[in-house]
Amino acid sequence: xxxxxxxxxxxxxxxxxxxxxxLTSLASGPKHGYALLQDIEAFAGVQLGxxxxxxxxxxxxxxxxxxxxxxxxxxxxxxxTATGSQVLASALGEMRAIVDVGTRRLSxxxxxxxxxxx
Amino acid sequence: xxxxxxxxxxLLYPRAWRARxxxxxxxxxxxxxxxxxxxxxxxVDVARAAAAVRAKALGIVGAGVTRQDRAIGGCxxxxxxxxxxxxxxxxxxxxxxxxxxxxxxxxxxxxxxxFAALVTAAGVGTVMVLGGIAVTLPRVVAMLxxxxxxxxxxxxxxxxxxTLVAAVWTLGLAVWxxxxxxxxxxxxxxxxxxxxxxxxxxxxxSLAAWTAVASLIAxxxxxxxxxxxxxxxLAGAGTCAMAVMSVAAVVWWWSVGRVAxxxxxxxxxxxxxxxxIVLMAGSTCLGIAGTTRAARELGLV
Numbered sequence: 001x002x003x004x005x006x007x008x009x010x011x012x013x014x015x016x017x018x019x020x021x022x023l024t025s026l027a028s029g030p031k032h033g034y035a036l037l038q039d040i041e042a043f044a045g046v047q048l049g050x051x052x053x054x055x056x057x058x059x060x061x062x063x064x065x066x067x068x069x070x071x072x073x074x075x076x077x078x079x080x081t082a083t084g085s086q087v088l089a090s091a092l093g094e095m096r097a098i099v100d101v102g103t104r105r106l107s108x109x110x111x112x113x114x115x116x117x118x
Numbered sequence: 119x120x121x122x123x124x125x126x127x128x129l130l131y132p133r134a135w136r137a138r139x140x141x142x143x144x145x146x147x148x149x150x151x152x153x154x155x156x157x158x159x160x161x162v163d164v165a166r167a168a169a170a171v172r173a174k175a176l177g178i179v180g181a182g183v184t185r186q187d188r189a190i191g192g193c194x195x196x197x198x199x200x201x202x203x204x205x206x207x208x209x210x211x212x213x214x215x216x217x218x219x220x221x222x223x224x225x226x227x228x229x230x231x232x233f234a235a236l237v238t239a240a241g242v243g244t245v246m247v248l249g250g251i252a253v254t255l256p257r258v259v260a261m262l263x264x265x266x267x268x269x270x271x272x273x274x275x276x277x278x279x280x281t282l283v284a285a286v287w288t289l290g291l292a293v294w295x296x297x298x299x300x301x302x303x304x305x306x307x308x309x310x311x312x313x314x315x316x317x318x319x320x321x322x323x324s325l326a327a328w329t330a331v332a333s334l335i336a337x338x339x340x341x342x343x344x345x346x347x348x349x350x351x352l353a354g355a356g357t358c359a360m361a362v363m364s365v366a367a368v369v370w371w372w373s374v375g376r377v378a379x380x381x382x383x384x385x386x387x388x389x390x391x392x393x394x395i396v397l398m399a400g401s402t403c404l405g406i407a408g409t410t411r412a413a414r415e416l417g418l419v
Contacts, residue, residue: 033146047155049163050146054139055170074145 016046018056019065023080023088026066032075033057060084120157124148127161130168132175178408187337189346189415193250194333195408196353199401200247201329203360205322206397207240209390210367213382220378232370236363243359250352251332257339266338273334277327284320291317343416350412357405364398 025031025039033053041047048056057078060066065084069077080088124147128140147164151157173179178191214233221229291313295303298310305311341349371391375382382391413419 033142034149037146037150049160049167050143050150051160051164051167053146054143055167058135058139058171074141076142 016044018048018052019060020088020091021046021048022053022056022060022078023065023084023091026078026080026084027088030069030077030079032072032077034075036078123157123161127164127168130165131171135171135175178411185415186341186346189350189412190336190341192408192410192412192415193346193349193353194336195411196357196405197247197250197332197336197408198329199360199404199408200243200356201325202397202404203243203363203401204325205318206394206401207363208318208321209394209397210236212390213371213387213394217374217378217381220381221374222377225373225377229370229373232366232373236366236370239359239362239366243356243363246352246356246359250349250356253345253348253352254336254339254341257341257345258335261335261339269338270331270334273327273331277324277331280320280327281324284317284324287317287320346412347416347418350409350416350418353405353412354409357402357409360398360402360405364402367394367398 021040021044022036024043025036028039031039033050037048037050037053057066061068061078063083064081065087066078067081069079124144128136128144131140143164147160151160170179178195217229217233218226294310294313298307302310371382382388410419
């Protein structure tokens with residue numbers, strides 16, 4: 001039986017939401033904590049604190065959206081699970097829909113922009 | 119970041135969380151600070167995140183636990199609010215010395231009524247809190263009889279230790295105060311003033327330690343719905359008492375300060391007033407948040 005995607009993981013759905021940023025970063029492959037911080041800063045310009053990072057990692061792991069790989073010394077890489085991929089795709093789809101509507105309205109190609117004063 | 123500071127920061131997390139993520143977090147903190155990130159910002163971030171992890175573990179915030187856990191979390195939040203309010207009460211006590219003598223007879227009606235309301239609400243609130251503890255006693259006894267002592271032994275021994283320190287400090291301070299004059303006891307002796315602040319902190323830490331024990335026990339005794347509803351109602355009544363006390367205290371201070379401004383002037387009198395107002399307001403807000411959470415999760419509102 002096909003399962004519907006789980007409900008969105010991010011509490012706010014904002015682009016700079018730590019869980020969303022972590023899932024997006026892991027979409028390109030497993031990473032350990034510091035590599036996550038560096039990648040997130042590179043693609044999103046957001047500097048997460050270590051406490052915020054591991055708080056989000058803990059929640060994501062508890063919900064089964066990411067999984068820990070074997071420890072390598074003092075680091076432990078995390079990877080996206082199948083459920084995590086579905087949730088990420090769903091969250092990005094919702095954001096894309098909002099981006100599309102906003103872009104159309106700003107360009108005036110959407111009739112709803114008629115009420116906006118010049 | 120200094121190793122001692124880092125170790126203290128990690129202690130803010132629950133033990134189980136530290137066992138799982140502590141080493142990784144320590145390593146990442148070392149890497150980020152070595153890369154030039156501000157140590158104090160990192161420290162604030164870690165402390166805030168630790169508080170969030172603990173609050174979620176207690177069921178005070180978050181939706182990741184059962185409704186029962188969230189209801190218990192709400193009641194526990196009210197308990198913590200009450201503990202902070204007791205500290206405020208100590209500050210109120212400090213400012214309530216000899217105020218009747220300073221206020222003219224014709225102006226005593228309002229401050230007397232406000233002070234009476236404050237004391238009455240304090241009594242009611244205390245009865246509510248003791249009632250909340252009393253209704254859980256059979257479950258606590260059952261938990262201990264069923265081998266639950268190891269789960270709470272550590273925190274109980276810690277609380278007992280800090281209470282012993284506070285008790286010894288109280289005795290020492292009382293003996294010292296007995297040998298000082300009124301002026302020295304009320305800001306004239308810097309050393310005594312410092313010792314007094316230390317004593318107040320030791321009592322506050324002791325109170326926090328026992329509140330932590332109560333919070334831990336609440337998670338282990340498995341309250342049924344009927345008991346939870348009783349706890350939520352008692353928590354609500356306690357919160358109402360805190361609100362009444364807050365208003366009564368402000369009215370009392372204002373009405374006394376209006377006719378006898380000298381009573382609350384100077385650092386030794388004004389500081390406790392400010393501390394008490396901040397604690398009372400914060401505690402009442404926490405109490406409202408906790409009561410609302412418990413009531414919602416139990417379907418009472």
